[in-house]
Amino acid sequence: MSDRQKKTFVITRFDPDKDEVPKTQTYEIPVRPDWKVLDALNFIKDEVDGTLSHRWSCRMAVCGSCGMMVNGEPKLTCKTALSDYGDTVEVGPLSNFPVIRDLVVELEGFMEKFKAVKPWILRAKEKAPEEGVYRQSPAELEAFKQFSMCINCMLCYAACPVVGNEPDYLGPAAIALGHRYNLDSRDEGDAERNQVFREEGGVYSCSYANECSEVCPKNVDPAAAINQAKFLAVVDWAKSFVSPRSRKK
Amino acid sequence: MKHLIARLEPVIWALFGGGFFVGCLLMPAFIFMLCIAAPLGWLPEGALSYERAHALAANPIGRLALFVLIVLPFWNGANHLRHFVIDLRGIRSDGVVAPACYAAALVVTGIAAVAVGKL
Numbered sequence: 001m002s003d004r005q006k007k008t009f010v011i012t013r014f015d016p017d018k019d020e021v022p023k024t025q026t027y028e029i030p031v032r033p034d035w036k037v038l039d040a041l042n043f044i045k046d047e048v049d050g051t052l053s054h055r056w057s058c059r060m061a062v063c064g065s066c067g068m069m070v071n072g073e074p075k076l077t078c079k080t081a082l083s084d085y086g087d088t089v090e091v092g093p094l095s096n097f098p099v100i101r102d103l104v105v106e107l108e109g110f111m112e113k114f115k116a117v118k119p120w121i122l123r124a125k126e127k128a129p130e131e132g133v134y135r136q137s138p139a140e141l142e143a144f145k146q147f148s149m150c151i152n153c154m155l156c157y158a159a160c161p162v163v164g165n166e167p168d169y170l171g172p173a174a175i176a177l178g179h180r181y182n183l184d185s186r187d188e189g190d191a192e193r194n195q196v197f198r199e200e201g202g203v204y205s206c207s208y209a210n211e212c213s214e215v216c217p218k219n220v221d222p223a224a225a226i227n228q229a230k231f232l233a234v235v236d237w238a239k240s241f242v243s244p245r246s247r248k249k
Numbered sequence: 250m251k252h253l254i255a256r257l258e259p260v261i262w263a264l265f266g267g268g269f270f271v272g273c274l275l276m277p278a279f280i281f282m283l284c285i286a287a288p289l290g291w292l293p294e295g296a297l298s299y300e301r302a303h304a305l306a307a308n309p310i311g312r313l314a315l316f317v318l319i320v321l322p323f324w325n326g327a328n329h330l331r332h333f334v335i336d337l338r339g340i341r342s343d344g345v346v347a348p349a350c351y352a353a354a355l356v357v358t359g360i361a362a363v364a365v366g367k368l
Contacts, residue, residue: 165340204258207332230262237259 004030007082009040011052012092014099022092022099025049031082037091038066038077041103054103061217064153067094068103074158076217094158110154113170116196117178122189140185147180147225149218156212156222168201172212172222175203179225182232194229194236203230254347261328261351268325271318279318307368315368319361320354327354 006028014022027044038056045052054077056066061079068077069092071085082089097105127134156172157163163171170178178197182190197203206226213223254261287297295301305311327350334346 161336165335198259200255202258204262207336208329209336231266234259234263234266 004032006087007031007040007085008088009044010088010090011041011044011103012090013052013102014093016101024090033083035082036078037068037070037075037080037082037085037089040082040089041077041091052103053101062151064151067153067155067158068092069095069158074155074215076153076155079217094154096158096160096163097154105154107154109167110152110157110171110174113174114152114177116170117174117181117193118189118196119174119177119181121181121184121187122192123186124188134186136185143185144180144183147176147183147220147222150176150220150222151218153217155215155217159211159215161209161211162205162207166201166205169205170196170202172226173220175206175229176220176222176225179229179232182229190232191236194233197229197233198237203233206230250348251344254351261324264321264324264354265328266325267317268321268323268328271321272325275318276322303368312365312368316361316365319365320358323354323357327351 009027009029010024011027012022013019013025027048029040029043029048031040031043038059041052041054042056045054054066054068056078057063058065059078061076064076066077067074069075069090070077070080071090072092074094077091091103093099093103093105097107097110100106150173152173154173160169160172162169175197178193181187182193203226206223208223208227210223212226213221216222282292283297286292306315331343331347331350335343338346
């Protein structure tokens with residue numbers, strides 16, 4: 001235990017059966033120098049207070065389930081070193097989401113937004129299996145690869161000022177994902193997705209704050225995706241006057 | 250009004266984006282020529298004399314360039330100001346802020362069109 005140092009954790013607690021509003025609870029625990037914030041939460045859960053609820057799974061920044069507010073900033077707790085913080089660390093549930101319990105937030109609305117952008121390959125006519133696979137060059141893959149690295153951790157939704165203001169806003173991750181399919185050479189669904197992008201709560205609700213890209217733990221750069229999507233949605237909208245076919249929903 | 254603005258978002262964004270382009274790339278050159286190079290005497294004698302400047306501004310391309318240079322940055326500013334206010338004051342303010350910002354940009358567009366037309 002000699003390499004352990006004491007740190008204080010101020011953790012937001014909320015029990016829907018008992019509490020009207022969230023409250024905070026303080027824990028002082030011994031931490032190791034190489035611990036992440038998630039290690040401390042797991043220590044509290046295992047050794048100090050078994051009633052604490054938090055989501056986590058892979059511990060290697062792949063599953064995207066351990067996103068929380070750490071000292072007021074959205075962070076993946078498995079990727080956030082405790083050594084970057086002082087003696088007191090505040091941990092709360094992700095901003096802009098309804099809280100189910102303690103540090104666990106409701107994902108339902110977020111999932112609906114994902115569905116709205118049709119994040120799958122849309123084609124007018126599918127090839128028959130015997131006709132073979134859809135081939136794609138490395139350059140065509142490169143065009144969208146960055147935007148496909150999203151792990152749905154929702155940190156961008158917690159950081160985005162528009163998500164907080166407009167509950168209907170599609171939000172950074174969903175737009176980046178829709179844009180990823182619009183850029184995919186195998187896909188033919190951009191007119192459909194651009195229609196969704198142009199509706200109220202679509203890409204034009206973005207207020208250029210760039211916070212989504214600042215907090216993204218996978219360097220997806222959703223802000224770039226949103227701005228590219230705005231441009232392509234304008235081009236598509238202009239085209240709809242020239243070719244009536246693309247006006248169809 | 251809200252639905253009209255929502256339908257016009259692609260146009261507004263195109264004007265906003267155009268304003269960015271003009272403001273970042275063309276405006277600095279314009280400012281350099283008129284506000285730095287001319288007063289410091291770096292331009293040839295009489296390069297910006299009234300007759301030459303007027304002839305440059307009053308030909309059709311000159312008029313178009315001036316119109317774009319005046320109007321697009323205003324649309325950029327109007328859209329930026331609108332979203333800035335939403336971020337600060339919440340979406341409920343948008344019912345007033347969006348029409349006010351875009352009406353101001355429309356007024357400037359009208360004044361610029363008349364002024365450039367009268368050159």
